[in-house]
Amino acid sequence: EAGVVQSPRYKIIEKKQPVAFWCNPISGHNTLYWYRQNLGQGPELLIRYENEEAVDDSQLPKDRFSAERLKGVDSTLKIQPAELGDSAVYLCASSLRTPNTIYFGEGSWLTVV
Amino acid sequence: KNEVEQSPQNLTAQEGEFITINCSYSVGISALHWLQQHPGGGIVSLFMLSSGKKKHGRLIATINIQEKHSSLHITASHPRDSAVYICAVNTSYDKVIFGPGTSLSVIP
Numbered sequence: 211e212a213g214v215v216q217s218p219r220y221k222i223i224e225k226k227q228p229v230a231f232w233c234n235p236i237s238g239h240n241t242l243y244w245y246r247q248n249l250g251q252g253p254e255l256l257i258r259y260e261n262e263e264a265v266d267d268s269q270l271p272k273d274r275f276s277a278e279r280l281k282g283v284d285s286t287l288k289i290q291p292a293e294l295g296d297s298a299v300y301l302c303a304s305s306l307r308t309p310n311t312i313y314f315g316e317g318s319w320l321t322v323v
Numbered sequence: 324k325n326e327v328e329q330s331p332q333n334l335t336a337q338e339g340e341f342i343t344i345n346c347s348y349s350v351g352i353s354a355l356h357w358l359q360q361h362p363g364g365g366i367v368s369l370f371m372l373s374s375g376k377k378k379h380g381r382l383i384a385t386i387n388i389q390e391k392h393s394s395l396h397i398t399a400s401h402p403r404d405s406a407v408y409i410c411a412v413n414t415s416y417d418k419v420i421f422g423p424g425t426s427l428s429v430i431p
Contacts (some may be wrong), residue, residue, distance in 0.1 A: 252356070252409055252421035266416075266418065301366065309413035314366040318365035318400070 214315035217301050220309070222321045228290035231318045234251040235283070242279055243312070244287050253301055254280030259285065260307075292322045326350050327422040329410050335428045342397040342424045346410030349391065357384050358396045358409040360424070368408070369395070400429045 215234040225230050235242050240261050245253035256275065258266040261282035270277065274293070279285040289296055299317040327348045336342050338416055346355070357369040369382040370377050372393065377384050381400075386393040410422040 251423050254421075255419065256418075258417075290369075304368075308417050308419075309371070311368050311371045312356060312358075312411075312419070313368060314358075316365040 214302055214304050214313050215227050216318050218266075218316035218318055219316060220319045220321075222323060225294055225322050228288065228319060229292055230289075231287045231302075231320075232294030232299050233285045233287070233315060235285070235302070236313055238306065239304035239308075239313070240282070240307050241305045243301075243303040243305075244277060245287070245303065247299045247301055247317070249298075256300075278319055281305070289320075292320075294322050296320060297322045307317040325423070327410055327420050328411055329408075329422040331425060333428075335425045336400050337431060338401060338429055338431050340400050340429075342400050342404075342427065342429075344395045344408050344410075344427070346393045346395070346408065346422055347361075347391055348393075348420075350412065350420070351352050351415035352391075352412040353415060354413040355386055355393050356409075356413075356419075357393070357409040358411060360407045360409060362406070364406075367388050368409075397427075402429045402431050405429050 217232050220283045242259040244256040247253045257270045257277050259279045277287045302315045304314050305312045354373045358366050360366045366386045372386045381398045383396040405428050407424040407426050409424045
């Protein structure tokens with residue numbers, strides 16, 4: 211069974227440019243998470259979906275970040291415009307439903323220069 | 324005070340040693356996770372617990388719901404166990420809160 215797939219794995223962009231990350235969760239997983247992880251720190255939740263509904267986006271900086279999960283499967287996370295402080299690893303994770311084992315993707319490493 | 328705390332923050336052990344990492348939490352939970360993250364790597368789920376004890380290979384995880392405490396034990400540690408170990412909880416209101424992680428280094 212394929213795990214959580216994310217792309218791109220690495221991205222370097224100039225500040226003020228847009229960037230988008232894509233996530234394909236494990237088939238059948240209703241819950242999808244986007245996390246941001248800074249070096250040496252634990253993941254922090256950006257948004258959680260139950261199917262196509264964003265049930266927790268309280269930590270998503272909505273002035274520049276947006277996310278969508280069309281049809282309750284794949285999801286995209288967009289940053290526009292990117293700032294230097296957005297450099298981090300963006301992790302997608304999924305689970306059947308909460309609470310359940312959480313499966314993480316490899317992450318998308320963003321560097322903003 | 325963080326809702327999920329771990330100790331120690333950093334741990335260095337000799338190969339073969341028995342290792343214990345502790346996690347304490349202050350919120351109501353429905354489940355607790357132990358996760359492993361190798362340097363530059365993704366996060367792998369080791370255990371999900373809601374009560375008692377689980378064992379997988381050389382890894383053992385226990386949880387005491389009354390004391391709001393969990394431990395991760397590694398028996399016969401090996402250099403490949405070197406990683407960051409993260410405790411995370413599913414709260415009663417469906418949030419996942421991560422601990423700060425414990426960085427383990429096992430020296431040959």
